[in-house]
Amino acid sequence: MTPDPILHIQSLGVTAGPRPLLRGVSLAVPEGSVFGLIGPSGVGKSTLLKCCNRLVDLTPALRVTGTLLFRGAPVFDRRLDVDALRTRIGILFQQPAVFPCSVLANVLFGARPLARVPRRELPALAEHALREAALWHEVKDRLDQPATRLSVGQQQRLCLARTLATDPEVILMDEPTSALDPQATEAIEHLILRLRGRRTVMLVTHNRAQARRVCDAVARFAVVDGAGTVVETGPAGTVTADAPETGG
Numbered sequence: 001m002t003p004d005p006i007l008h009i010q011s012l013g014v015t016a017g018p019r020p021l022l023r024g025v026s027l028a029v030p031e032g033s034v035f036g037l038i039g040p041s042g043v044g045k046s047t048l049l050k051c052c053n054r055l056v057d058l059t060p061a062l063r064v065t066g067t068l069l070f071r072g073a074p075v076f077d078r079r080l081d082v083d084a085l086r087t088r089i090g091i092l093f094q095q096p097a098v099f100p101c102s103v104l105a106n107v108l109f110g111a112r113p114l115a116r117v118p119r120r121e122l123p124a125l126a127e128h129a130l131r132e133a134a135l136w137h138e139v140k141d142r143l144d145q146p147a148t149r150l151s152v153g154q155q156q157r158l159c160l161a162r163t164l165a166t167d168p169e170v171i172l173m174d175e176p177t178s179a180l181d182p183q184a185t186e187a188i189e190h191l192i193l194r195l196r197g198r199r200t201v202m203l204v205t206h207n208r209a210q211a212r213r214v215c216d217a218v219a220r221f222a223v224v225d226g227a228g229t230v231v232e233t234g235p236a237g238t239v240t241a242d243a244p245e246t247g248g
């Protein structure tokens with residue numbers, strides 16, 4: 001018997017006023033997998049990620065229909081604690097969004113308000129998250145320095161550490177390497193492979209070679225009748241290319 005998917009999306013639709021952005025999206029994301037989302041620009045990949053942790057709420061013009069279950073519970077339930085959801089389903093964006101404060105304050109930004117972490121345990125929590133993001137050795141002597149002084153690749157790993165500090169079950173990654181050089185990209189891909197099994201990753205990528213390197217399965221999106229939808233799902237190597245390959 002296959003275990004229940006950690007995220008189960010059924011006939012999801014998103015509209016902006018009269019305009020459909022996504023229609024009939026159905027996906028089952030297995031727990032512990034790295035699940036890729038590919039497809040042309042504007043097809044709604046980022047919008048789908050933002051539905052998973054309710055960031056879509058921040059854009060009141062968007063209406064969501066259908067069902068999105070996280071561990072069997074509806075994400076769009078009115079009574080759901082959205083802040084708690086976002087600690088369990090973290091997100092990493094294309095441009096590393098570090099805050100204008102110290103490296104340490106950045107790592108603890110989401111974890112500090114969580115009542116379950118006692119104050120005295122915060123330094124150990126920060127170290128653990130930075131180690132998991134493979135950044136500890138590079139920043140351990142500069143934890144009090146402004147995070148904005150780190151390189152872009154380091155900043156992206158800092159954002160990952162900040163997400164990991166809240167111990168998320170799912171990490172949504174929206175083109176996390178597209179602003180990075182090849183070496184920093186490799187570091188992030190290596191981290192994704194290390195997270196696999198312990199966490200579930202949903203990865204939007206335009207780079208099919210990257211999808212083949214890190215994803216267990218891939219869903220390909222395309223525009224059908226004016227709205228984005230999933231047209232194919234399978235192992236990264238077997239899903240049809242819809243555009244020339246990019247990157248390596």
Ligand SMILES: Nc1ncnc2c1ncn2[C@@H]1O[C@H](COP(=O)(O)OP(=O)(O)OP(=O)(O)O)[C@@H](O)[C@H]1O
Nearest residue numbers: 016021040041042043044045046047048059061062
């Ligand atoms: N707030 C909004 N109001 C209206 N339309 C929106 C809004 N946000 C996004 N869209 C539209 O929704 C569609 C999907 O956008 P989205 O950013 O999800 O695409 P994407 O697949 O992530 O593209 P890319 O690969 O370029 O990042 C686009 O046509 C975009 O213009």
Ligand SMILES: [Mg+2]
Nearest residue numbers: 045046047174
């Ligand atoms: Mg996008």
